[in-house]
Amino acid sequence: MIVLGIETSCDETAAAVIEINENTLTVLSSLVNSQIQTHEQYGGVVPEVAAREHMHNMLPIVEMVIQHAKVTKDDIDVIAVTQGPGLATSLMVGLETAKAMAYSWNKPLLPVNHMLGHVYSWLLPKEIGIEVAYSIEYPFLALLVSGGHTELVKVKSPLEYELLGRTLDDAVGEAFDKVAKMLGLSYPGGPAVSKAALEGDDKAYDLPRPMINSGDYDFSYAGLKTAVLYQLQKISGGDRSRPVTTEVINNMAASFEKAAVDILVHKVTKAIQEFTPAMVTVAGGVSANQVLRKQMQAALADYPNVELTFPELKYTGDNAAMIALAGGFLYRGGVQMNKYQQLSVQPNLKLV
Ligand code: KG4
Ligand code: ZN
Numbered sequence: 001m002i003v004l005g006i007e008t009s010c011d012e013t014a015a016a017v018i019e020i021n022e023n024t025l026t027v028l029s030s031l032v033n034s035q036i037q038t039h040e041q042y043g044g045v046v047p048e049v050a051a052r053e054h055m056h057n058m059l060p061i062v063e064m065v066i067q068h069a070k071v072t073k074d075d076i077d078v079i080a081v082t083q084g085p086g087l088a089t090s091l092m093v094g095l096e097t098a099k100a101m102a103y104s105w106n107k108p109l110l111p112v113n114h115m116l117g118h119v120y121s122w123l124l125p126k127e128i129g130i131e132v133a134y135s136i137e138y139p140f141l142a143l144l145v146s147g148g149h150t151e152l153v154k155v156k157s158p159l160e161y162e163l164l165g166r167t168l169d170d171a172v173g174e175a176f177d178k179v180a181k182m183l184g185l186s187y188p189g190g191p192a193v194s195k196a197a198l199e200g201d202d203k204a205y206d207l208p209r210p211m212i213n214s215g216d217y218d219f220s221y222a223g224l225k226t227a228v229l230y231q232l233q234k235i236s237g238g239d240r241s242r243p244v245t246t247e248v249i250n251n252m253a254a255s256f257e258k259a260a261v262d263i264l265v266h267k268v269t270k271a272i273q274e275f276t277p278a279m280v281t282v283a284g285g286v287s288a289n290q291v292l293r294k295q296m297q298a299a300l301a302d303y304p305n306v307e308l309t310f311p312e313l314k315y316t317g318d319n320a321a322m323i324a325l326a327g328g329f330l331y332r333g334g335v336q337m338n339k340y341q342q343l344s345v346q347p348n349l350k351l352v
Helices: 036-040 049-066 088-105 113-122 174-183 188-197 222-235 246-275 289-300 321-331
Strands: 002-007 012-022 023-035 076-083 107-112 140-145 149-158 160-166 277-282 307-309
Touching: 002 049, 002 088, 002 149, 002 321, 012 049, 012 107, 012 321, 023 049, 023 321, 036 049, 049 088, 076 088, 076 321, 088 107, 107 113, 107 321, 113 140, 113 321, 140 246, 149 246, 174 188, 174 222, 174 246, 188 246, 188 289, 222 246, 246 277, 246 289, 277 289, 289 307, 289 321
Parallel strands: 002 076, 076 107, 140 277, 277 307
Antiparallel strands: 002 012, 012 023, 140 149, 149 160
């Protein structure tokens, strides 16, 4: 089965063509047009600007993936598109494009929850055009960590999930982005904070780990972010115009990163003890973080029966191959969408 995937939930215009069979998977083509350079100057994503860029890039990128995949529209069995969650005006561009294509090409259209794409991103092979075997053992746990979400999910089948916990305020990626801003680092903040942290001492500042021992699987990152702000105010003696030194920036970045990661690792370890899953996957933009990967690997060394997976680095951030894959699984699971003409975006779509 050949699936065309489309993703425009935030500031990446993405399209992909993948082939999914019973036990094998091939990414035939996957392209992501990032708008980071456009939004960098504003220090964050400006929704209307993002939508305009999506409109500009959408059809050329679809045309290009079909060409790169060496397929024609007749080869495509299903079109999968992100319906939500995300920015309404960004989502609209992808969804309306997909609806128009499905309508004129007479193909089934599968609306996909963006987070479900992240859940399956660990299956995507690094190489384009190479067929790989895959198998999935259910149930597995998925820790989804991105700019908008921090969720721990038990995946029982492609159609069945249980939300174990989520953030009650900021997402972990959002905390990285906000702390980066406080430290005068570039946008997006995650990579900038982790780069600075490489040079810093993660024990330099004593930062809280909110809700680490709350006994449930919920998260909270607002308090940690505020604690960084207070520490920085203390260091500058309340004078915000006084620049902090590189040493302070690096040490604060390292201390923050360690605190943020400690919470994630602790909650996942607790969930492993309770649910004994065969596999844990960590996905979403923040799963590119190397401290998170290393600490998670170290913690899971105590559980040799639990496999730990991460997506390839190119699939940690938003992409359309993961949307095509999740859409393909839904389609195979019997999900049909016949009246898609009425379909609209769902900016607050929940996974469960
Ligand atoms: O999944 P994603 O690309 O988009 C959303 O769906 O939100 O995630 C983006 C988030 C941003 O907050 C970004 O700062 C964070 O992922 N991020 C990182 C790293 N790379 C990206 N956070 C920590 N360390 C990284 N290396
Ligand atoms: Zn995402």
